Amino acid sequence: MAQQQTQQAAAVPDDGTGTGAEGSRPAGHKPRSARRKGRPRTGDIVRKIVQIVGELLLTAGVILLLFVAWELWWTNVEADAKQSQAVQGFAKTLAGPVAPVAPANPAGPPNYGKPVVAQAPEHGGMIGIMYIPRFGPDYSRPIIEGTGSDILDTLGLGHYGTTGMPGAPGNFAVAGHRQTHGAVLDNIHLLVPGDKIYVQTKDGYYTYVFRNNQIVLPSRTDVLLPVPTQPGATPTESYLTMTSCNPRFGAQERIIAYSLLESWQPASAGPPQDIAKQVAQTRGKG
Amino acid sequence: MYGWIFRHLPGPLWVRILTSAALVACALVLMVQFLFPWMSQFTTLTDSTIGSAQQP
Numbered sequence: 001m002a003q004q005q006t007q008q009a010a011a012v013p014d015d016g017t018g019t020g021a022e023g024s025r026p027a028g029h030k031p032r033s034a035r036r037k038g039r040p041r042t043g044d045i046v047r048k049i050v051q052i053v054g055e056l057l058l059t060a061g062v063i064l065l066l067f068v069a070w071e072l073w074w075t076n077v078e079a080d081a082k083q084s085q086a087v088q089g090f091a092k093t094l095a096g097p098v099a100p101v102a103p104a105n106p107a108g109p110p111n112y113g114k115p116v117v118a119q120a121p122e123h124g125g126m127i128g129i130m131y132i133p134r135f136g137p138d139y140s141r142p143i144i145e146g147t148g149s150d151i152l153d154t155l156g157l158g159h160y161g162t163t164g165m166p167g168a169p170g171n172f173a174v175a176g177h178r179q180t181h182g183a184v185l186d187n188i189h190l191l192v193p194g195d196k197i198y199v200q201t202k203d204g205y206y207t208y209v210f211r212n213n214q215i216v217l218p219s220r221t222d223v224l225l226p227v228p229t230q231p232g233a234t235p236t237e238s239y240l241t242m243t244s245c246n247p248r249f250g251a252q253e254r255i256i257a258y259s260l261l262e263s264w265q266p267a268s269a270g271p272p273q274d275i276a277k278q279v280a281q282t283r284g285k286g
Numbered sequence: 287m288y289g290w291i292f293r294h295l296p297g298p299l300w301v302r303i304l305t306s307a308a309l310v311a312c313a314l315v316l317m318v319q320f321l322f323p324w325m326s327q328f329t330t331l332t333d334s335t336i337g338s339a340q341q342p
Contacts, residue, residue, distance in 0.1 A: 180326075216336075
C-alpha cells in the first residue's frame, strides 16, 4: 500500500491535495480541492518515514558491499605495499654477495657447519624474508616476530613467539593469512612434497623442504610443539611449520604445512641458485 | 533523505553535484579508515593462528 502511494506521489509530485492515504480521504464525493491545504497528513508522514527507512536500508546494503570489497581486495593492496617495503628495508641492512659463491672445495657437497641460530627479536622485529618459488617467481614475504593481528594484518608472516628460530633443532612456526591483508599463504594447499622454502635472515639462508600438510581444528596447539604433534619428544631436526586458515574463505579449520630443514648456507656463500635472481632484485631495488 | 540533502545544498546545480561527490568521497574515507577496520573484528576470515584464544 505504501509503495502504491509513493508511486502516485511521484507521478503528481506537486499536487498537495491528491493521492492521500485512504484513512484521510473524506467520505462521499466531496471534491479533493475542497480539502484543507498546508497541513501535513498522516499519509505524507508515513510516506516520508518509509522513504527514509528505505534509503537507510539501501545505504546499509551499499556499505556492506563496500566492506566486502575492502576486506577481500583493498586490504591486500595495502598489505602488499607495506610488505614489499618491509622486505626491501630489511634487504638494505643485509651484507654478503647477492650471487651464489662457488664453494672452496667443489668436489664434495658444500659444508657450512651447523646453522647459525639467531636470537628472536622483540615483538614486531623482523626475522627475515621467506621465498617460496611454488607461490610464484616474485614471492617474498617478511617474517615478523609475533602473531597478533597488529603483525598479521599488515606485515605478513608472523612468528609464534613460543616456538624456536630457524636452524635450531625444533619447530620454527609462522602464521599467515589465507585471504585478506596480503593473503600471504593463499596458495598453501598447492605446495607439493619436495618444494623448497627459503628463509633468509641476516646470518644466511635456510632451505626447507615441504613434507606434508594437515588440516586441524584451531585448538590443536600441538602442531607448534618442538616435534609437531608429538608431546615430550626431543627434536633432532629443524622443522618449519606454517599455519593458515582453512577453507580458503573461512576459518573453521587451520591448514598446517610442515617442512624440514635441508641445508643452510651463510650469507657469505650467497643465496641458493633458485632464489638468487630474486635476492639480487630485492637488494638492487632497496 | 538524500534528495532532501541535495535540495538543501547551496549553489547552482554543478556546485551541488561537486559538493555531493565530495561528501561521498569523505564518507568513503571515513569508512575505510575507521568503520571497516572495526567491522573486520566480527569476521572470522582473518583468523589464521593456532590456539588464537591463548595467543592474542
